[in-house]
Amino acid sequence: MFEHDLTDPHDVGLNADRLDAIPEYFQENYLDTGKLPCVATLVSRGGEVALEDYSGATELGGDKPIGPDTIFRIYSMTKPVTSLAAMMLFEEGKLRLDHEVSRYIPEFADTQVFNSGNREDYTTRKPDREMTVLDLFTHTSGIPYGFLMQDETDAIYRKHKISETRETLLEMSKRIAGLPLAFSPGERWCYGHSIDVLGAIVEIVSGQPLDEFFRERIFGPLGMEDTDFWVPEDKIDRLMACYSKHPITGEVTESDGAGAASKLYSKRPTLLNAGGGLVSTVRDYHRFCLMLMRGGTLDDARIISPKTWEFMRQNHLPDGRTIKDMGDKTFSEARMEGNGFGLGGSVLVDPVASMQPSSQGNFSWGGLASTFFWIDPVEEMIAIQATQMIPSGTYPIRPQLQQLVYAAVDW
Template sequence: MFEHDPTDPHEVGLDADRLAAVPAFFKENYLDTGKLPCMATLISRNGEVALEDYSGTTHLGEGDPIGPDTIFRIYSMTKPLTSLAAMILFEEGKLRLEHEVARYIPEFADVKVFDGGTREGYTVRDPDRPMRVLDLFTHTSGLTYGFMMQNEVDALYRKEKIGRPDETLQQMAKRLAGLPLLCSPGEEWWYSHSIDVLGAIVEIVSGMELDEFFRQRITGPLGMVDTEFWVPEEKLPRLMACYEKHAITGEVKLADPAGAESKLYAKRPTLLNGGGGLVSTVRDYHRFALMLLRGGTLDGARIISPKTWEFMRQNHLPNGETMRSMGRSMFSEVMSPGVGFGLGGSVVTDVVASQQPGSESTFSWGGLASTFFWVDPEEEIIGVQMTQMMPSSAYPMRVQFQQLAYAAVDW
């Protein structure tokens, strides 16, 4: 939805040659070596797009060239949208961060904490305090993910098939309430189904299913025309293939085919996964990020207040802790030192500790298939990067993307 070609980088204080080195780096080190099928890159400053590049193809080593209309699975980059949806309701006085989750989902009133044993037989105890809405935003709820392979609770999630495709978001949330927590709420940071439960609360409070809420309150007003929980038939040819790299052997295999052969995105799902279910394009997601940078408004569409956005990008972890100091999870989309967690994404709290240039209060998050975005309010820089390789920890692309981008700053 860009009306003009990218602006002259110098006009927004960026060096053109250094900016061009960003996609060149990924082409040389990842595409030409066969590690990735493609890379889509967008960098803007002061709201002006200074770099937009599409390199590679829709299949590894073959297929059609990618472009602005290529649709990517963005997985956990869904989380900032679900968090924003909850904050829209917060602005309307319909929920509070200190409210107990059980206020909206009564099943959570009786939630217990794992206290020993195995998934086949275990003991539980009462939590030290109730789970609150803020705990869901910040992944300090005590919930986890079944794919972690770290403990008996995530093994129990796998046994109970949490996240199965035949249940609704609210049904999944209620089943989660019947399983033990890893820890008492507020004690530890665990990447988790927390945002799925938050999405269920959005549905309950608004009276709308999550996809409809997104369309009416976020993606529709922002003109994010290709951001959905599935790909309509007429758009399926634009959905590229997704790959997976084995953590031990390094073998790469096809995880989900492109286009109409996709087994996951060709029809509307029953489970509207608020923590990881959306597909999108680089331009669509840039519009979302640009709305945040501009304080909650874009092209006349007011989504949230500037003060709400300012509040969201503060570190909301207790006692000023970081994800690294509070986290017990072996996997996270962002886990650099000097980074806390806001309402829906990571927040830089200490630039020096993060070990690369940047700004405090920079807000970012990524997705399982190696998609990523950040918003730097101080420098007014947005970066969006998309490819399709799982897991996102396969290669250090995110820190490389940011260090190359900041190297292009002239003034």
């Protein structure tokens, strides 16, 4: 266990014994059994950190312990950062949610919808309406991911190697515009490359590469010194290994090495993956969450207006529907039941339907390698969990963490 500037849990209405039981639970059920290499956990209330624990090692079977300086691949926890960047530009009047995407990337004016066929031979139709910037924020654009293996449109994305080639965010977005949508914009909820296209719009509107915008406007002001799209040489030894468990055979393999053995993060990538490319530490991401919980301000840094943050954490899905109402069989990084979707993450609209103790209005999201966060504005509570195991649903560690954290609330 690692402790640093921890508050007395009782002072913020949390039970110390029950907080201590959280890392013990994951140690017994996931580390001692060899299922996960590590689990990092942070819980704060009212901005005061009541639990910060780093258990396990940077590699399966390894002896180098993780700690507060360990760098994790946060994958889709990049999405709230990109969404925030877009809303910062929204505040400056440089974009609107009701604008057609084609206003920024003209190629999207001609984007069609998949009609019938397969990835080799298919027909398309004209969408019922053009895709808007809001559709990108809320994953109602019709743009899929290629790796979810769900229908013919993601098979087409795999054929065209979307996100697998060495191209810029804008170049990839233009190629996406030439591929068929899974459905007409606004018709369904579909997890995909929407935030990558939104990131390209951030670059176009700001006139800056995405990593430069992030550093100058978000990471620098917030003191997030270890968050970026790559890890420089003087920090690379702090990057832990990442693993993948095969869904059928159960075989666990290393998807990317630790430190200098990493093939993906040792240099700045050409593709600044706006939907899933960042690496970060638990403490860095806590500063990001804390800024949001405090209404867009942290210390002396004012990032967004509290009214903008309030707007972002409303359910923006049509007619107040949930992800389950609109998502069909689509994968989500949060439970579909009871969750709507805001600008950058899921928004809890029905705690009972979610089957978890929680608060209405919780804002949350996770990453492919089993990282997760939530912000509870009612309880003024933040929880972050990190390990490195793909896919994120390999083990039910997210709902288990939520059960254990809320069980520690005394008042």
